[in-house]
Amino acid sequence: DQQVKQNSPSLSVQEGRISILNCDYTNSMFDYFLWYKKYPAEGPTFLISISSIKDKNEDGRFTVFLNKSAKHLSLHIVPSQPGDSAVYFCAGTNAGGTSYGKLTFGQGTILTVHP
């Protein structure tokens, strides 16, 4: 039962353009979502999050959009830079419940930004 899905295994974009990474979820109890970035041989690094009471959160070049009715979120990176090349994971959790901080991750999307 894949509660969080990232249907695009990979994405390739040109430096300076927009990168859009998508994520779908099925668990209606999720009320908080996070994006992590992972470089090879390193652990995941927290990027940005969004609560279900919002539909958008921005942090510099990174913006996360949440469409609760569609159970869909997306991460926009503008402008994309070669250093953004990494694996991106989205994760959902039930912050207000008894999930004990359990994060449910998607399978990840490999982003490659070409100079």
Place this chain on the structure above:
Amino acid sequence: ETGVTQSPTHLIKTRGQQVTLRCSSQSGHNTVSWYQQALGQGPQFIFQYYREEENGRGNFPPRFSGLQFPNYSSELNVNALELDDSALYLCASSTKQGFDYGYTFGSGTRLTVV
């Protein structure tokens, strides 16, 4: 401020053996979670420890067990290793039980079971 450190970085074990993986939490963090990341998949929650007690568990059998020590460091023990246990094991620490989502992940231990 030190981050999360895990040891060893790589490990090869034989099916049926037991293994212990170690994690030192980031300074000031009192909660630690363990995740298993199989090749090509996202991390899967194993369990979380808070104040030295297991506080939440994912869909993993009892042969996966853990400990948290008074200094908030932690161990993950896996008994009767199976080939499917081959994965990257990640430790993540945070400041509060389930409410601080600034989880800091270690670089992981790559376990290979042959």
